[in-house]
Amino acid sequence: MAPERWLFWHRRDLRLADNRGLAAAAAATPAVTGVFVLDPAILSDPSMAPARLWFLSESLRELQQAWQQAGSTLVVLRGDPAELLPRLAAGLGAAVVAWNRDVEPFGRERDRRVARALQADGRKVLADWDQLLVAPEALKTGAGDPYRVYGPYWRSWRRWVEEASATGTAASGGLDPLPPPSALIDLDPAQLAGALADLPLTNPELKHGFLEHGFGGAELCPCRPGEKAAQEQLAAFCDGDSRSISLLGYEPGRNIPGEAGTSGLSAALKFGTLSPRQAWAAAQQARPLARSEEERYSIQVWEQELAWREFYQQALFYFPELAEGPYRPQWRAFPWDNDSGWFEAWREGLTGMPIIDAAMRQLNESGWMHNRCRMIVASFLVKDLICDWRWGEAAFMARLVDGDLAANNGGWQWSASSGMDPKPLRIFNPATQAGKFDPEGTYIRTWLPELRHVATRDLISGEIAPLERRGYPAPLVNHKVQQARFKALYATIKG
DNA sequence: CCATATTTAAT
DNA sequence: TTAAATATG
Numbered sequence: 001m002a003p004e005r006w007l008f009w010h011r012r013d014l015r016l017a018d019n020r021g022l023a024a025a026a027a028a029t030p031a032v033t034g035v036f037v038l039d040p041a042i043l044s045d046p047s048m049a050p051a052r053l054w055f056l057s058e059s060l061r062e063l064q065q066a067w068q069q070a071g072s073t074l075v076v077l078r079g080d081p082a083e084l085l086p087r088l089a090a091g092l093g094a095a096v097v098a099w100n101r102d103v104e105p106f107g108r109e110r111d112r113r114v115a116r117a118l119q120a121d122g123r124k125v126l127a128d129w130d131q132l133l134v135a136p137e138a139l140k141t142g143a144g145d146p147y148r149v150y151g152p153y154w155r156s157w158r159r160w161v162e163e164a165s166a167t168g169t170a171a172s173g174g175l176d177p178l179p180p181p182s183a184l185i186d187l188d189p190a191q192l193a194g195a196l197a198d199l200p201l202t203n204p205e206l207k208h209g210f211l212e213h214g215f216g217g218a219e220l221c222p223c224r225p226g227e228k229a230a231q232e233q234l235a236a237f238c239d240g241d242s243r244s245i246s247l248l249g250y251e252p253g254r255n256i257p258g259e260a261g262t263s264g265l266s267a268a269l270k271f272g273t274l275s276p277r278q279a280w281a282a283a284q285q286a287r288p289l290a291r292s293e294e295e296r297y298s299i300q301v302w303e304q305e306l307a308w309r310e311f312y313q314q315a316l317f318y319f320p321e322l323a324e325g326p327y328r329p330q331w332r333a334f335p336w337d338n339d340s341g342w343f344e345a346w347r348e349g350l351t352g353m354p355i356i357d358a359a360m361r362q363l364n365e366s367g368w369m370h371n372r373c374r375m376i377v378a379s380f381l382v383k384d385l386i387c388d389w390r391w392g393e394a395a396f397m398a399r400l401v402d403g404d405l406a407a408n409n410g411g412w413q414w415s416a417s418s419g420m421d422p423k424p425l426r427i428f429n430p431a432t433q434a435g436k437f438d439p440e441g442t443y444i445r446t447w448l449p450e451l452r453h454v455a456t457r458d459l460i461s462g463e464i465a466p467l468e469r470r471g472y473p474a475p476l477v478n479h480k481v482q483q484a485r486f487k488a489l490y491a492t493i494k495g
Numbered sequence: 496c497c498a499t500a501t502t503t504a505a506t
Numbered sequence: 507t508t509a510a511a512t513a514t515g
Contacts, residue, residue, distance in 0.1 A: 141510060149509050151505055304506085423505060424507060 003185065005031040007089050009081075009099040009114075010074070011107070013130055013272035014059040015227040016066050016180035020130040020170065021100040026181035033092055033187065034067050034074035036060060037081040038202060038210065039110075047394060051221065051367025051401035053213035055267050058225035061209045066227065072184035073192060076202045076210060082113040084199060086121050091195030092187065097123055100130035100272075103317040104405050133175060133276045133306065134160050136314040146318040148420040150311050157307045161280065177278045220366035222260070223267035223401050230268035231278075237263045238282045240289035247286050250298040257359070257370035258442030263302070266368075266402035269309065276306055312410030315420060322409055325390060326418035330493045337386040345476055346381050347395050349447075352475035353462045354454075355434035356380050358447035365447070367401035372437050378415035379428035384482040386489065389416035425490060427483050434460040448472070 006025045013019050014036075025032045042048065060076060067074035077084050089097050097118050102108060115125045129135040139147060139156050147153035167174040186192065202210055224233055238247045245253055245261050253261030268274035283299050283306075290296040316322055326332050345351050349360035359373035369377075374396075381392045393412040397403040413419030417426055438444055441456040450472055451459060458464050462475055 142512090143510080145509090147510090149505070152510055154506095301506095308506095420509090421505080 003029045003031045004096075005029065005033065005092055005094045005187070007085070007092060007094040007097045008032055008034050009085065009097060010034060010036045010063065011099060011102065011272075012270065013100050013275075014056075014063050015230070015273050015275065016063070016070060017227065018177035018275040018278055019100070019180075019272075020178070021098045021126070021128060022181060023170070023178045024126060024128070025096070025098045026184065028096070030071075030183060031185045031187075032181070033072055033094070034063075035085070035088060036063075036074065036076050037084055038076065038078040039081060040079070043211070047397040047403070049367065049397065049399045049401065049403055050213050050215035051217060051399065052267075052403060053211045054215035054218060054367075055223065055225045055271060055401050057209035057211040057213055059227070059271055059273050062226035062228065066180075067184075070180065070182055070184045072186040075196065075199075078200045078202045081110060082117050085114055086117045086123075088195065088199060089118060089123055090121060091197075091199070092192075095124060096126055098126040101127050102131070103136065103313045105316075105320040105323055131272060131276070132310050132313055133157075133280055134164075134310055134314075136317040139314070146314060147311070148315070148319075150308065150421065153311050153314075154304060154307045157310065158303070165280075165284070175277050175280060177275065177281050215367065217366045221368050221401055222262075222264035222366070223368060224264075225267070225271075225273065227273045230265065230274035233263065233265060233268065234274060234279060234282050237265070238286040240286060243295070247283065247302055248290055248295040248298050251294070251301040253298075254301070255372050255437050256443075257362075257373050258438055258440070258446065262371065264368075266407075270402045270404045270407075276310070279306060308410075309407060312406040315410060316406040319420070322413065322419075323405060326416070327413060327420050328418050331416070331418035334388075334493050335489055336388045338388055338391070339385070342385045342476060343381070343387050343391055343395075345473070346377070346385055346387070346392075350473050351380070351385075351477075352473040353380065353430050354441075354444045354448055354451060354459045354464075355430050355438065355462075358444045361447040363396075363399050367399060369400070370443075372433075373443075374411060375415060376428055376430055376433045378412055379426065380430055382416045383425075383427045383486045384430070384477050384479055386482065386486055389413070389418070425487070427486070429479055429483075431461045431479070 006029055008022050008025045016022065064074040075088065085097060111127065118125055134157055138160060141147055164173060164175050168176050170176060170178055240248055243249050245259055253259060265274055269276065283303055287299060290299060347360065349357040349364065351357055356377050359369055359377045363369040378392055381387050382389045389412045393408060396408055410419065414421055441459040444459045445452045450470060454464055454468055
C-alpha cells in the first residue's frame, strides 16, 4: 500500500532546510508534494515592489529544482489559494495539508479560509510557527500581556532563546537547524499530470522565471535570491576573514552606509530563503572567533536585530490595528501638511538635501536601502516635510526588496513616534546624521554622482553654492524652521 | 493570593 | 511619556 500523501504549502519559507512545517510533513510520510500559489491579490497590489517580484521569482525557480532533487515536485499555481488548494489536495489525494503560520492580518484571514475549505472536504490541516525563533505566544509580561516595549522584550527573548538553545533538537523544543528532507516520493507522472490537468499551473519561463517583474536593479541590490545564495551570504558575513565589514565588526560598521557593513539578509529572512534559527546558529558559531569585547558585542548587536524583527512580528500578531495607522490615538488627529509635491520630491530623491536624496536613489535603483538611511529619510519625511508617515510606509513597500508589513510599519511608527514605544519625539537632524555616519561623503557620492565634485563639508550640510549645483535642486526646506513648526503642531495634539 | 501604588528605565 | 517590574497593603 502506498504511503499517505501530504501537501506542503510554501508561503514565506522558500527553502527546504530547517523548514519546520515541511520537516513535520516529511517526518510523517515520504510522500510529500509541495505547492506555492501566486495570489493575484498580493501580486497586483500597488504595494508590491518589482524588486520583491524578482526575488520571489528567482527563489521559486531554485526551490522548484530543489524539490525535484529531493525526489518530489513543487507545483506553482496562480489564483486564489482558498479555491486552488482544496482542488489540488483532492487531485493528489492528500490527507493532510501543512504550512507555517504567519502574523499578518491578511495572511491569517486567508489561512482561516483555506483551512475551512480543506476541512469541509474532510482533510486535516497542520499549521505551526517557523518564521520566528520565538513563537508570539511564548513571551508575555509578568501581567500576562504581550510586550509593547523593545527593551524588556529583548531581555525576555534572549533568556528564552538561550534556554531553548540548550535543549538542542527540534523534537525537544530546541533551536538547532534541521537538515532538508531527502528521498521524498513523488506521484507517478501520469497521476501527477491528472491531478494538475484542470489547475492554473505556472511554469518558469526561460527568461523571466515565474513572473514578469520588470526589476532592473538586481546588480545593485545586496540581497541575493534563493536558498543557496542565502547560505553563502550568511557564511561570508559570519566567517571572520573580513572582520571590519562583517558580523565581528557589525558595531559600528552597521551604521556606515558607505561600507558594506550589514548582512544584506533582510530579503532572505522576509521570504524565508533563510530561517532565523540558521541565522542564530551562525552567530553562535562565530562567537569563538571574537578576539575582543567589541567583537563579542558586535555579535550581540546583530542578535538584537533578529530580536527587533521578532518584536515587530509579535506586535503585529497581537495588535493588528498597527497596520491601519498610528497605534497612539492622539496621532490620528495630527494636522499633517501632506504636500504632494514635497512628497514626490522626497520619493524621487529631489529634496536638495544630499543624504536624503542619496538614500532615496539607492532605494529606487537597487530595491534596498541601508537601515541607518531608512531612519534618516523617515524622520525627514515626517518631521521636516510634515507628511503623514503612512505615505512613506506605502512608498517603501512599493520599492523595497525586503518590504515586510511588520518590520516596515514598526520602523515607520518608531520614526513617527506614533508606535507602542513610549519615548517622546525623535527628530533627526539630517546634516548631523550625515556627518556622523557618512563623514567622507562616500555614500552620498556613490548615489549622487552629479555631486562628486562638491566639497564633503557641503555634501553633509546640504549648503551647496548655486553655481556648484549644476542642475541639482536647491533645498526644499530648512530643517530649523520645519522642526520648530513640527513641534508647534505636535503641541496641538498632546494630551 | 490579589489589587494598587511606586519606582525604574527606555537603542 | 508610559510600559514593566517591583513594592506595598
